[in-house]
Amino acid sequence: MITLLRFxxxxxxxxxxxxKSEPSLQKYFVENTENKNFVSVDLTPKMLNVDAQKLNTSQxxxxxxxxxxxVLAFKINDTNKSEFEIERAKVTTILKNEKYQQLMKFGxxxxxxxxxxxxxxxxxxxxxxxxxxxxxxxAVVRVLGKDMNPTHILEMISVLRNSNINKDQLKSxxxxxx
Numbered sequence: 019m020i021t022l023l024r025f026x027x028x029x030x031x032x033x034x035x036x037x038k039s040e041p042s043l044q045k046y047f048v049e050n051t052e053n054k055n056f057v058s059v060d061l062t063p064k065m066l067n068v069d070a071q072k073l074n075t076s077q078x079x080x081x082x083x084x085x086x087x088x089v090l091a092f093k094i095n096d097t098n099k100s101e102f103e104i105e106r107a108k109v110t111t112i113l114k115n116e117k118y119q120q121l122m123k124f125g126x127x128x129x130x131x132x133x134x135x136x137x138x139x140x141x142x143x144x145x146x147x148x149x150x151x152x153x154x155x156x157a158v159v160r161v162l163g164k165d166m167n168p169t170h171i172l173e174m175i176s177v178l179r180n181s182n183i184n185k186d187q188l189k190s191x192x193x194x195x196x
Contacts, residue, residue: 041112043146043160047090050105055098061087067182080173083166091157106156109148118146121168128152142166 051058063084070078094102112118113134123132131149135142145166150156161171 040115041108042115043109043112043158046108046112047088047158047160050090055092055101055105057089057091057093059089059091061089061183065183066178068177068180072180073177076169077173077177080166080170081177083163083170084174085162085164088160088162089157092155094153094155102155106150109156109158113146113148137166140165140167142168142170145171 047058050056063081063086066081068081070081073081092102092105113120113132117136118134119136121133121135124130129151131147134146134148136144136146143163143166145159145161147159147161148156161174163170
């Protein structure tokens with residue numbers, strides 16, 4: 019009985035204090051998917067409607083390393099400008115975590131974009147693209163995959179150009195990028 023009680027106490031202690039509660043993009047996406055100020059879209063390789071026979075070897079390799087894309091966009095309007103600043107600051111803080119290695123950044127804090135990744139140079143698990151513009155809003159794009167590398171992202175862009183994506187699936191994002 020005492021052993022069972024010790025086990026329960028240790029388990030509760032580990033549950034309460036063992037988990038890190040640092041912010042992550044995954045948590046941020048989950049927390050804001052249902053928020054009325056955000057638009058959320060997920061894309062899988064099947065949704066790209068790509069004819070694999072028309073792809074070269076490196077394009078096929080890139081497509082095989084790609085698992086999904088998550089897009090979370092905040093559309094600014096007259097009533098949510100202060101929330102926009104708060105949410106943009108949250109994303110900026112998350113991306114300052116050392117786990118997100120910055121590839122490039124352009125623009126300023128009020129307007130611009132940055133591309134970061136998680137993993138090592140040859141075994142990237144996630145690419146993150148964060149773009150913001152004070153008058154439109156911001157978007158965070160997570161490209162998730164297995165053993166991706168920077169060349170794969172460039173190849174995926176060429177694959178996307180030749181894809182046959184159902185444009186209705188992306189309608190909700192149109193207003194952000196106008």
